[in-house]
Amino acid sequence: MRVRFLFLGSALTWLMACSAPAPQAPQQQAQTLRLAPYLQVCQGLNQRLCMVDVSQPEDPQLMYTPIAGFDYEWGYYYTLQVNTLRHANPPADASSLSYELVEVAQKVPAQGIQRYQLRGVVPEPGVIEATRDGYQVLGQAFRCLKKALCERIVNLPSGQPVDLVFEWQADAQQPLLLKGYEVARR
Structure with a gap:
């Protein structure tokens, strides 16, 4: 009988120790x-x-x-x-x-033409890409005045971080304009 109570007590203690704490409200x-x-x-x-x-x-x-x-x-x-x-x-x-x-x-x-730099973009599949509607970097649409610049960006080798320079023309209907890029300094 005593062994049963000891076993039952041990089992209950073990079950309580393994139960998750009640979640706290944030x-x-x-x-x-x-x-x-x-x-x-x-x-x-x-x-x-x-x-x-x-x-x-x-x-x-x-x-x-x-x-x-x-x-x-x-x-x-x-x-x-x-x-x-x-x-x-x-x-x-x-x-x-x-x-x-x-x-x-x-x-x-923001007023006028704003210039922005996205630093340390690592070209990988899906990061800089041509889409049906133009081009995107990390899901953000952009365009180029010269198609050759956009094609160079899309075809950069994977792994080497680049800094991309964009202009925003104070027009929410226009995507960012890619002005250039350079290999990021580490």
């Missing part, structure tokens, strides 16, 4: 974000374009996590009211933060 905080009128290359599992938080202009930060409910348009400065959710136990490959749009407080177009 902590929520209201926050104002200011976004740059351009995206920048960021590296996670794969290369992609990330928004740039310029809330502290002297220390801009790449935003690896998208903002739920927000559609970014190149060429606009944004001031956003968001809820920032801090997750206690995120998956190993995920951020501990998530963002939900509350309000677009301000959307101001």
Whole structure:
């Protein structure tokens, strides 16, 4: 009898030790974000374009996590009211933060012709490509004044990072204009 209670007690202790802790509700905080009128290359599992938080202009930060409910348009400065959710136990490959749009407080177009540089783009399949409608780098449409420049970019050898220079012409209907590129310095 005593052995049964000992066994039963051990089994219950073992089961309780193996059970997952109750999930905690994420902590929520209201926050104002200011976004740059351009995206920048960021590296996670794969290369992609990330928004740039310029809330502290002297220390801009790449935003690896998208903002739920927000559609970014190149060429606009944004001031956003968001809820920032801090997750206690995120998956190993995920951020501990998530963002939900509350309000677009301000959307101001960048004035005139803006020049942007995407630094460290690594040509790999699907990164710089010709599409049915033109060309894309990391999903962002672009065009070239001379087709030969776009063809050179699309056919760059894999693995060697390049810096791409674009102009944006203050027209949301026009894709970025590729002005040139150079092999990135390491």
